[in-house]
Amino acid sequence: AERLIEQHNWKHLVVLSGEAGVTIYSAEEETVHAPCTLDDLRQMIGLIDAAAVAIAVAISKSLSVQNTALLANAACECILGAERTEAFSLSRKDLVDRIGEMTWNLQISKR
Structure with missing residues (x-):
């Protein structure tokens, strides 16, 4: 990645x-990973x-690299966790719900 x-x-x-x-991976910042x-995992x-x-939304809102990774990961998790279907479309509500779940899980894990 660094070479590219x-x-x-x-x-x-x-x-x-x-x-x-x-x-x-970034040229001038630390690498950020959102697991x-x-x-x-049901589908891709x-x-x-x-x-x-x-990522386009993150760029348009000038989000940090960390927040961009988290948003992209949340969007990916919505897709990965969806019922296997060709008709699934990611909605704002799906994404907001997933981010809420991720936030809740992070708060619980810090206890």
């Missing part, structure tokens, strides 16, 4: 790893599309 960033003069490189989560928190159709939309 250097070769192409990119600022960041996003790696979607499904069950392993989302990693963002997948799901136990039951639309994973890249969901991550791309989440």
